Structures are given as structure tokens and as C-alpha cells.
Amino acid sequence: IVTSNFCSDTHSAPGHKLNLKGWKLQLPTHCGSGVCEVDGDKLKSYHDKYFHASGDGAATFCVPLNGAHTGGSHYPRSELREHHNFKLGGSHSLKAKMKILSVSRHHSKKETIVGQIHGEGGKFSSLVKL
Numbered sequence: 001i002v003t004s005n006f007c008s009d010t011h012s013a014p015g016h017k018l019n020l021k022g023w024k025l026q027l028p029t030h031c032g033s034g035v036c037e038v039d040g041d042k043l044k045s046y047h048d049k050y051f052h053a054s055g056d057g058a059a060t061f062c063v064p065l066n067g068a069h070t071g072g073s074h075y076p077r078s079e080l081r082e083h084h085n086f087k088l089g090g091s092h093s094l095k096a097k098m099k100i101l102s103v104s105r106h107h108s109k110k111e112t113i114v115g116q117i118h119g120e121g122g123k124f125s126s127l128v129k130l
Contacts, residue, residue, distance in 0.1 A: 007049045007062040014052065014059035015044035022083050025051055028067025028076035035068045039083070050078045065104055 014020070024039035027050050031037070038046045047053065050067075054060045059080075067076030096115075103112050115130040 009047055009049045010052045010054065011047060012053035013045045013047040015046065017057045018059060020044060023080045024083060026077065026079050026081060028063050028078055030068040035070055065106060
């Protein structure tokens, strides 16, 4: 179970240090029949308890076990999704430093996914899960 002080808003937006142009944020909260999303100019200054900047300016994601999930999944997530669809093949890169601060002992699958690359085979086609 994620504790309330871990999922707390620092009132600082990661978009002040990171270039989030071309990305959208999906949150583990309900909006209509789906999950809430933030993109465009709003993402530069957006922060809440699920997505905020830590004291050193790093993007921090928090996900409650009982959070909302998309129709293609049974698991909640806070994630940045790139708007650009690229074809497989060629050369692509993504560099990141990360650390996982907490994982619930009550998580039923005993796994945590921190990144995915989807294949060209359809909207739910996962090529790589990290």
C-alpha cells in the first residue's frame, strides 16, 4: 500500500526542467469512462500527487494499487506516453536514470513495469517490457 506521504504533491512541475513536448501524461484517476490525461501546454506546469518533481527536480510518479486503469489493462499506472509513433527498425534511443522507492508487498503479480515499447502489431502489442 502506498503511504500518503509518498504520494504527496511537492507543488513543483517536472515540465519546468524536462522538455515534455510531444508527450501526454496518463494518470491513475477516472475521467469519464477512461483515465485522466494531460498534454499540450498544460503538461509543462502540471503537477499533482501522482506526477511531480522531487527536491532535485526529477520527475516522480506514484501509483496507488486501487487506481484507475485503461481499457487495455487491469493495472493502474502513471505514465508519460509519446505522441509520436515510430516504425520499428532503424535506430531509436531513450536514456533515463531511475530508482524505485517503494513497491507494495500487497501487489498480486509481484512485478513492476517501469517502461514499455509497443510493436506495430496493434494497440496492445507489447514488444518490450522493462
